Amino acid sequence: MALKKTVLKKDEIEKVKCLKCGKLKSPNTSNFYANTNQLFSSDKLEVCKDCILHFIGEKGSEGYKDRAIVVLAMLDKPFVDDLWTQMDQEWSKFIPPLSSFPKFRGLKFSDSSMSSIGSSNANIKKSNIDDEENNQEYFDDEEKFFNRKWMGEYTNSDIDYMEDYYLGLDRDFKIVTTNHKDYARKICKASLHMDRCFQDVLKGVGGADAKYKSARETFDTLSKSAQFSESQRGQNDVSLGCFGVTFDQVEQKKWVPKHVLLDEDSYDKMLNQFATIKDSV
Template structure:
């Protein structure tokens, strides 16, 4: 008599799409994403845990990306109660009946940004690429900051000479670095105070060397021309020419004579 005993779900073998190893079904999470027709999510728990990794600056990003792929929700209270540990969060998420039918779109707005308003959408800007103009590796948001700052300097000081252009770009980069150091100070990063102080001193030194400060505005404006610079200095009482009397020439004497004629009429 033939053995008609059916294979139990737990003994079924599945090949992981990542490590390509064939493992028992219990080594995989239950699939809830309708885009995948399999009962199990075909990336094993070991590969999933390895991808999520240790807690660092992008730890939560990786957790949320996996939840999105699995079409499972991010529940803030549950996440916190599980110590913000993936290995403790996902089993509880699967075992609680009230979370059974929830999808990723049902996630708390703790980390998930609603896409109903395109102007409020956020993006992760981590890629750094070499930029020839700024001679270094920067993210897209870094380049935006540098370009906007340079435009502001050019508007305020009319940068024309090659020397001023070079100083302006260095000042822009120093400002970007100082801003990042200050953000670390606000976030309580260890040693951030000394780094911010050094960044600020570098920025101030460059600004003074290039005469890019409020007190120097207009003096380094080569676009004004000689008369423009002189007028600006006079208006700011930085230079007032001393009156030196001169002998009258024939034209001046003729003007005086015409004035006398007019008065005698």
């Protein structure tokens, strides 16, 4: 008997199917962990975070730590005793520093410092994760990796920012066409760049003002080209939205519905007659 071929719908093409629950989800870092295990070709570990959390279970439950180690082996990330203790044995607190702290960068599961697994890196045991300098580097030196959707090298935090911004644009402007989706992604990247430049302005970095101005102009140009601005909010809706939006469109010489003359019916004639009587009184 021939196998039935699964055909994905258009809105499902960019989504990732979880191998555990079978649900299609957006391939952002809030749904899937980035994959660093060379056994898998995808840049995402194709088991969603919800299923992983369900598998690991509640903190303190029997086998909790062992199940966390199993997931780390899948991710090819090291288990670090000191970090596990420092993060109060909370999986959600333990996993982000493995990708963000420079001292853990490039380490594999084989570098785990837990004695029952063995350690090939004694420096991990001696590291002090309370060091204020390291905690600051948590955000500054996060590892970048190439992301196919965003066509560039970004950190997990960068992708989270752009994914959230894209969802906001989609809610506000109902992005439907391929052209608008492409513009939306570029606008998200431009917003991220502009925010970085603004942070340099706040820090007083030399030449940051000019860079921020250039970044802002790029962002504004993209937004206007895609008609993603406050004056365009709701323009793609079936209804007019509100009088304020319509007035703005008229003032800016944008879309205005063409007036179509209709034949007068009995009610129109009666209204005209009443108007004539009122003017005569």
